[in-house]
Amino acid sequence: MAKESLSAKDRAWDAASVETLLKAERDCVDTCFARMDTQSNQCKFGTLGVCCRICHMGPCRITPKSPKGVCGADADTIVARNFLREVVGGTAAHSDHGRHLVLRLKKVAEGNGGGYQIKDEAALRRAANDYNIEEAGRTKEAVAIDLANLFIGEFTSQEDPLKTLSLAPIKRQGMWEQLNLKPQSIDRMCVEAMHRTHMGVDHDYKHILMHAFRTSLADGWGGSRVATICSDILFGTPTPIKAKVNLGVLGEKTVNIVVHGHEPELSEMLAVAVKMPEIKEYAKNVGADGVTLAGICCTANEILMRHGIPVAGNFLQQELAIITGAVEMMITDVQCVMPSLPDVAKSYHTQIVTTSHIAKMVGAEHLGFDGNDALTSAKNIIRQAIDNYKNRDIKKMSIPKANSPMIAGYSVEAIKYMLGGKFRASFRPLNDAIMQGRIKGVVGIVGCNNPKQKMDHYMNVLTKELIKRDVLILKTGCAAIASGKEGAMTPEAALEHAGPGLREVCEAVGIAPVLHMGSCVDNTRILEAATEVVREGGLGDDLAQVPAVGVAPEWMSEKAVAIGCYFVASGVDVVLGHPFHINGSENVTKFLNEETKNIFGGSFHVAEDPHEAVTKIMDILNDAREKLGINKKAERKLLDMKDRRELNV
Ligand code: BF8
Ligand code: SF4
Numbered sequence: 001m002a003k004e005s006l007s008a009k010d011r012a013w014d015a016a017s018v019e020t021l022l023k024a025e026r027d028c029v030d031t032c033f034a035r036m037d038t039q040s041n042q043c044k045f046g047t048l049g050v051c052c053r054i055c056h057m058g059p060c061r062i063t064p065k066s067p068k069g070v071c072g073a074d075a076d077t078i079v080a081r082n083f084l085r086e087v088v089g090g091t092a093a094h095s096d097h098g099r100h101l102v103l104r105l106k107k108v109a110e111g112n113g114g115g116y117q118i119k120d121e122a123a124l125r126r127a128a129n130d131y132n133i134e135e136a137g138r139t140k141e142a143v144a145i146d147l148a149n150l151f152i153g154e155f156t157s158q159e160d161p162l163k164t165l166s167l168a169p170i171k172r173q174g175m176w177e178q179l180n181l182k183p184q185s186i187d188r189m190c191v192e193a194m195h196r197t198h199m200g201v202d203h204d205y206k207h208i209l210m211h212a213f214r215t216s217l218a219d220g221w222g223g224s225r226v227a228t229i230c231s232d233i234l235f236g237t238p239t240p241i242k243a244k245v246n247l248g249v250l251g252e253k254t255v256n257i258v259v260h261g262h263e264p265e266l267s268e269m270l271a272v273a274v275k276m277p278e279i280k281e282y283a284k285n286v287g288a289d290g291v292t293l294a295g296i297c298c299t300a301n302e303i304l305m306r307h308g309i310p311v312a313g314n315f316l317q318q319e320l321a322i323i324t325g326a327v328e329m330m331i332t333d334v335q336c337v338m339p340s341l342p343d344v345a346k347s348y349h350t351q352i353v354t355t356s357h358i359a360k361m362v363g364a365e366h367l368g369f370d371g372n373d374a375l376t377s378a379k380n381i382i383r384q385a386i387d388n389y390k391n392r393d394i395k396k397m398s399i400p401k402a403n404s405p406m407i408a409g410y411s412v413e414a415i416k417y418m419l420g421g422k423f424r425a426s427f428r429p430l431n432d433a434i435m436q437g438r439i440k441g442v443v444g445i446v447g448c449n450n451p452k453q454k455m456d457h458y459m460n461v462l463t464k465e466l467i468k469r470d471v472l473i474l475k476t477g478c479a480a481i482a483s484g485k486e487g488a489m490t491p492e493a494a495l496e497h498a499g500p501g502l503r504e505v506c507e508a509v510g511i512a513p514v515l516h517m518g519s520c521v522d523n524t525r526i527l528e529a530a531t532e533v534v535r536e537g538g539l540g541d542d543l544a545q546v547p548a549v550g551v552a553p554e555w556m557s558e559k560a561v562a563i564g565c566y567f568v569a570s571g572v573d574v575v576l577g578h579p580f581h582i583n584g585s586e587n588v589t590k591f592l593n594e595e596t597k598n599i600f601g602g603s604f605h606v607a608e609d610p611h612e613a614v615t616k617i618m619d620i621l622n623d624a625r626e627k628l629g630i631n632k633k634a635e636r637k638l639l640d641m642k643d644r645r646e647l648n649v
Contacts, residue, residue, distance in 0.1 A: 011454060012455040016401075017320055019398075023398055024319075030340070031340075033451050036451040047583075050075050052069050052081070055200075062075045071200065073203065075585040076588055077203045077205055079581075083581075083588065084212040085194075087212040087561055090219065091218055091223060092190050094219050095155070095218070095224070098223040098230065099155055102226055102230050104230070104265060105144055105148045106148035108144065109142075116268075119234060119236045124143055154223075155223075157184060162217070172571060176217070181569065183217050183222065189218040209591055213565050217570075219563070220523065220566030220567070221566070232411070236306050238411045239414045241305070243408060244311075246484075247402065254291055255388075255389045256292045257291060257294070259294075259332075260337060261333035262333060262519065263299070264303065265369075286390060287390075291386065294311065294312040295310075296311075298520050299333065301408075301522070304516075313481065315449050322341065324400070325348050325396035325397035325398060326397050326399050329384065331353045332359070333354075333356045334359045335557075348396060353365050355368065367384070402485075404484060405490055406489040406490060407491070407516070409516065410515040410518075410525075412528045413425070416532070418509050437470075441546075441547030441549070441625070442533075442547070443472070443473055445459060445463060445475050447554065447557075448477065453553075453577065457610075458553040459483070459554060460482055463475075463488055464488070467493075470498070470501040471617075472505075475515065475516055477519060479552075479553070483516075489516055491510055494513040497513065517529075520563065527566075544602055545601075549575060550563075550575070551576075552564055552574065552577065555576065555577065574605070575604075575613050575617060576605070578608055
């Protein structure tokens with residue numbers, strides 16, 4: 001029987017979403033929130049991870065009375081196999097996104113860029129240096145071809161481990177080597193995982209789970225990293241930029257186009273096209289004041305970080321944006337796009353458009369995006385959206401007022417620059433602040449929202465409580481958008497909510513206490529920042545020693561599972577707002593939530609309440625501080641060159 005429906009206020013945290021959910025009820029439009037009610041008796045076997053449908057002797061499900069599947073697989077094997085397949089799903093999604101971008105970079109370097117160019121030569125040369133590619137005295141195109149080929153090798157190499165691993169602290173690399181955890185290549189890891197989990201192959205749950213960590217490293221240090229680096233080279237490394245966020249960014253008198261998905265190729269071109277005089281003119285001719293381009297999910301984060309394009313919302317707001325009745329077109333590419341969108345759009349005039357050759361939806365129009373003639377494709381799509389303005393029904397339109405100012409664009413380079421200025425750009429001031437206790441530690445809050453939880457509630461309560469306790473917050477993905485809506489991403493927020501130490505640092509440097517570092521593939525920026533902190537010295541010689549924690553409060557996707565795994569395999573503790581589907585195996589649960597701490601220096605933790613998470617996180621941070629000997633009013637120890645050399649990082 002369906003659970004009693006919740007009120008709009010129980011389902012969402014921000015006023016704009018509550019208002020639009022009420023409108024959905026009035027308009028009799030089905031949303032994921034309502035569907036959550038009809039799905040409330042979710043399968044217990046799936047929840048526990050003990051359902052196996054890997055072969056056709058099954059499906060088998062494990063109960064106390066039937067503790068083994070037909071083949072003899074027990075709960076440990078079945079749960080571990082299901083978990084590994086989730087990690088593969090996440091790794092594949094991030095990495096395929098990376099692959100598309102590196103292929104684009106190669107085409108650009110070869111002179112067939114289709115309107116794209118190497119926008120950030122410094123980022124290209126920085127990456128070339130990181131990967132030991134000769135760049136001095138060579139053209140950017142020649143360097144880019146070498147870099148692209150090296151990155152393509154990260155997908156296809158058969159024997160060599162990923163090159164990117166060499167960017168991790170030396171101690172961590174040694175640990176991966178010892179554990180035989182260095183992935184050979186992204187594609188090989190995913191194929192091997194599917195092989196291992198085929199009926200009758202790998203049955204030892206620990207062995208299977210270690211491959212899950214290995215595969216996740218191919219994501220975090222491989223596919224996602226490639227995606228971030230190529231995006232920075234092609235579209236520019238983000239620097240702090242002002243923007244607005246929430247449904248209120250939609251215009252009452254403008255043509256509203258919402259981009260939704262993950263890959264920045266098309267949205268970058270839309271951002272360019274929308275500013276062109278011919279497009280503005282075209283919009284005027286249909287009686288609109290112009291065009292408002294806004295984003296949902298990580299495509300939003302990509303164009304927010306580089307262009308300051310407003311964000312209409314995060315994952316659970318995709319249907320709500322349409323329900324405002326003010327969106328002429330929603331343009332989707334890949335990942336996190338609900339197949340319900342064409343149904344929702346039937347009640348309004350919104351056109352739902354798919355653009356990726358790998359992603360179509362029944363009821364949506366497929367306007368293939370030709371990356372080789374991207375600007376023309378972008379302009380054609382925008383013109384079609386403008387043509388739809390005449391179909392907007394003002395009686396069905398209600399745009400909530402709420403929108404908040406935010407600052408985004410904190411790449412690692414931007415943070416370094418903010419901290420140290422152009423000539424002394426470094427993480428030193430951050431390390432010093434952590435060592436002196438003005439900042440207690442750094443917490444990455446990442447991931448999705450999920451209608452099982454009140455949208456954004458956990459993320460915002462947790463963020464507020466942590467900054468109060470002098471913890472600097474780094475955010476990506478939908479978690480970042482939640483903080484933006486909450487107004488926590490402005491320097492002024494530090495004055496209002498941050499503890500005295502963090503406030504002092506934020507004021508001195510001019511940053512917010514919550515830094516927007518980008519989309520979900522940009523979680524690699526968080527790893528990169530943590531590595532920089534280790535390199536800078538004074539906080540140990542490995543990521544596991546840094547007072548840092550990752551949190552996925554309201555996660556829902558397989559990508560979040562992969563991200564959690566590569567954080568843990570990199571030595572960072574990860575707190576989940578709700579558990580994985582693993583509780584049907586005590587052994588697997590114990591391995592992931594406890595034993596990995598001894599292997600990697602970090603493990604998973606579950607805290608279903610944000611206040612419980614605060615306690616857990618502060619314990620982890622204090623423990624790390626204690627071990628570093630900085631959990632007292634220590635005298636400031638400035639490192640000299642000798643100390644730094646000895647750090648060996
Ligand atoms: O990749 S946070 S709902 S949009 S999966 Fe999806 Fe989750 Fe949002 Fe970005 Ni990430
Ligand atoms: Fe059942 Fe084993 Fe087949 Fe899984 S692999 S469905 S447990 S028989």
